[in-house]
Amino acid sequence: MKALQLRSPINVSYFNSGGGFSSLELSIYVNRDVTDIDTTTVPDYSLVSEPINQRVNFEIAELIRSKNDYLYDDDFYTARDTATYVLLRAVLLDSDGDEIETKYNFFKVRDGYVERNEVQLLDSEINPDPRTWSNNVNATISDNRDDPFGGTDAYFIEDTSDPSAFVLDEVLQLTGVHTLSVFLKGSNTIQIGADPSNVIIFNLVSGKIVGTNGDIIAYDIFKVGEWFKISIVQNMSLNDGLRIREEVPAGAAAIRLFNPTIIKGNLLNFTPTQVLLQSNTQVFSHSSIRPLYMLDRKESVAYDLNSSLNSEIDPDPRTWSTQFNTTIAADGDDPFGGTDAYSISDTNDVDPFVLRDILQLTGIHTLSCFVLGDKPIQIGKDSDNYIIINPSTGIITGVVGDVLSYDILRVGGWFKISIVQNMSLNDGLKIRDQIPTGPGAIRLFNPTIIKGNLVNFTPFFIANPLVNSAIVSITRREFFLINQTLTIPEKILCEPKYTPVKVSFINKFGVIQDLVFFKKREDSFNTTQQDFKANILRNGTYLPHTGQKQIINKQASAKLKLSTGFYPEEFNEVFKQLQYSINYWIDDEPAILTGSNFAFKTSVNDKLINYSFDFEYANPDINDIR
Numbered sequence: 001m002k003a004l005q006l007r008s009p010i011n012v013s014y015f016n017s018g019g020g021f022s023s024l025e026l027s028i029y030v031n032r033d034v035t036d037i038d039t040t041t042v043p044d045y046s047l048v049s050e051p052i053n054q055r056v057n058f059e060i061a062e063l064i065r066s067k068n069d070y071l072y073d074d075d076f077y078t079a080r081d082t083a084t085y086v087l088l089r090a091v092l093l094d095s096d097g098d099e100i101e102t103k104y105n106f107f108k109v110r111d112g113y114v115e116r117n118e119v120q121l122l123d124s125e126i127n128p129d130p131r132t133w134s135n136n137v138n139a140t141i142s143d144n145r146d147d148p149f150g151g152t153d154a155y156f157i158e159d160t161s162d163p164s165a166f167v168l169d170e171v172l173q174l175t176g177v178h179t180l181s182v183f184l185k186g187s188n189t190i191q192i193g194a195d196p197s198n199v200i201i202f203n204l205v206s207g208k209i210v211g212t213n214g215d216i217i218a219y220d221i222f223k224v225g226e227w228f229k230i231s232i233v234q235n236m237s238l239n240d241g242l243r244i245r246e247e248v249p250a251g252a253a254a255i256r257l258f259n260p261t262i263i264k265g266n267l268l269n270f271t272p273t274q275v276l277l278q279s280n281t282q283v284f285s286h287s288s289i290r291p292l293y294m295l296d297r298k299e300s301v302a303y304d305l306n307s308s309l310n311s312e313i314d315p316d317p318r319t320w321s322t323q324f325n326t327t328i329a330a331d332g333d334d335p336f337g338g339t340d341a342y343s344i345s346d347t348n349d350v351d352p353f354v355l356r357d358i359l360q361l362t363g364i365h366t367l368s369c370f371v372l373g374d375k376p377i378q379i380g381k382d383s384d385n386y387i388i389i390n391p392s393t394g395i396i397t398g399v400v401g402d403v404l405s406y407d408i409l410r411v412g413g414w415f416k417i418s419i420v421q422n423m424s425l426n427d428g429l430k431i432r433d434q435i436p437t438g439p440g441a442i443r444l445f446n447p448t449i450i451k452g453n454l455v456n457f458t459p460f461f462i463a464n465p466l467v468n469s470a471i472v473s474i475t476r477r478e479f480f481l482i483n484q485t486l487t488i489p490e491k492i493l494c495e496p497k498y499t500p501v502k503v504s505f506i507n508k509f510g511v512i513q514d515l516v517f518f519k520k521r522e523d524s525f526n527t528t529q530q531d532f533k534a535n536i537l538r539n540g541t542y543l544p545h546t547g548q549k550q551i552i553n554k555q556a557s558a559k560l561k562l563s564t565g566f567y568p569e570e571f572n573e574v575f576k577q578l579q580y581s582i583n584y585w586i587d588d589e590p591a592i593l594t595g596s597n598f599a600f601k602t603s604v605n606d607k608l609i610n611y612s613f614d615f616e617y618a619n620p621d622i623n624d625i626r
Contacts, residue, residue, distance in 0.1 A: 021051055025091045026089070030067040040151065087149055088106075125178070138159050166245070204255065313429055317355050326347065335413075349437065352436040355429075364421070366449070374391065375390075376388055404421060507581065524561075531552065558616070563610055
């Protein structure tokens with residue numbers, strides 16, 4: 001969507017440390033359907049630039065939004081909440097116009113927004129040509145192979161001899177959190193990670209993670225045709241890099257490899273590739289704003305981010321459909337000082353205990369529960385798709401089958417375990433003793449199954465961080481991310497007098513941003529009309545019930561005056577962007593802002609900060625288009 005005439009938030013930067021780099025040709029492909037991106041076709045945009053100090057920078061957000069301008073599309077609401085895929089193909093040329101190197105960046109945006117910061121430098125730290133890497137072992141590499149986007153920039157990797165495994169390894173001098181990504185295609189099981197001790201194990205046939213070792217902050221798998229883009233977030237140390245190894249040495253091995261990158265920062269937890277449609281609004285705010293509530297696009301009010309969000313499973317395991325070799329006792333101590341947990345133990349020491357509730361669900365769901373114990377257990381949707389966790393340490397010791405992502409959070413001696421899985425009919429939640437022999441006992445609290453992926457996203461802010469005057473209680477809860485835990489104050493909305501109103505507008509980054517106006521609302525209506533004198537004579541007499549003056553061409557419009565409620569001073573910039581915008585929606589109905597004056601309020605000058613804005617609905621109450 002078109003942004004206001006302000007600085008673009010998305011930059012890309014290309015650098016060639018080897019020199020000899022005279023110009024760069026950048027081709028930009030933008031498409032909502034990733035399978036329609038083809039580098040053999042004409043790109044949506046072509047840019048050429050000469051480097052300064054061996055570096056070229058482009059600002060591309062406005063180009064992306066211009067290509068994805070859906071303001072007047074019939075599918076506006078779907079397009080607004082749907083990801084757009086962007087492929088950048090950069091060709092570095094020498095002074096003779098010959099190609100030195102080709103670099104790719106592949107990412108996706110929603111509403112033209114790709115990062116939490118205003119500038120995103122997509123500058124990879126690794127050479128995309130594996131033939132230049134430092135520690136390749138038993139590997140034969142060929143270039144000019146078909147890549148996932150219709151070009152020939154992929155590489156063919158095979159082992160030189162059996163039974164040794166091939167190893168591709170580039171050692172770098174990087175520190176801190178980085179995102180390692182690569183496109184792979186083949187029929188083998190591959191290890192990918194920063195070093196031999198910290199890897200994920202991925203099956204290129206099934207497209208599933210079959211194991212993780214060491215320090216993996218987050219990972220993401222995304223399919224493009226027959227290729228898989230594998231992304232891993234790791235905390236890197238000196239002499240780490242990117243290492244790709246054949247998992248099973250025996251037998252012939254061959255894969256295709258395309259566009260390996262290492263980019264500083266965590267590029268996963270705010271653009272998950274498992275979910276194309278976002279059910280919740282995610283928008284930009286200043287770093288001082290913390291998430292309290294999320295605002296649903298389909299609703300007019302904010303809801304508590306930490307609520308149960310309509311769990312699909314009964315929290316009492318005694319009601320579940322399968323309780324094999326299991327003794328269940330209620331009223332156990334839970335992790336928050338109550339007595340709502342359940343004690344689970346096996347009836348005999350030979351067989352494992354099994355708890356399972358079979359449900360009729362389909363699609364991506366998040367399975368969560370709190371567990372306390374000292375023996376490894378299996379948790380997942382069925383017998384073939386689960387994780388294995390040791391409740392005494394909180395360490396995942398195995399991943400089996402289809403697990404999109406998982407998150408472990410410690411609360412005292414308890415662990416909250418969250419798993420994202422693609423559910424089918426007759427799946428549900430299954431908890432099983434991993435080692436049958438010996439006594440098995442755990443405590444279980446608050447099992448839930450909630451539709452959607454509640455692990456791999458980060459909300460940037462919501463509409464109203466409520467102040468104390470609108471609070472009935474404050475507690476502290478945890479917001480669960482795949483790589484970190486944020487402790488936030490849970491401020492519970494209590495607005496007994498007014499009905500909150502959602503105001504949407506396009507902010508300075510071109511993103512649709514939502515605000516909730518919590519206080520006074522005044523509705524008014526204005527009508528205009530024309531009248532004429534009518535002939536009321538009928539057959540020499542007149543009709544006494546009919547007047548001579550008659551109304552023609554009556555028009556009506558609706559206006560409303562909204563009060564924001566009490567907001568912190570940090571939101572002054574947001575309200576300024578509201579004033580500067582040109583597109584508005586009131587509870588998803590198009591509107592215009594009629595007031596033209598706006599002055600900042602501060603806590604020093606005005607104490608509590610409350611703004612009023614005048615709006616008019618963009619469509620008349622009486623249709624005047626004939």
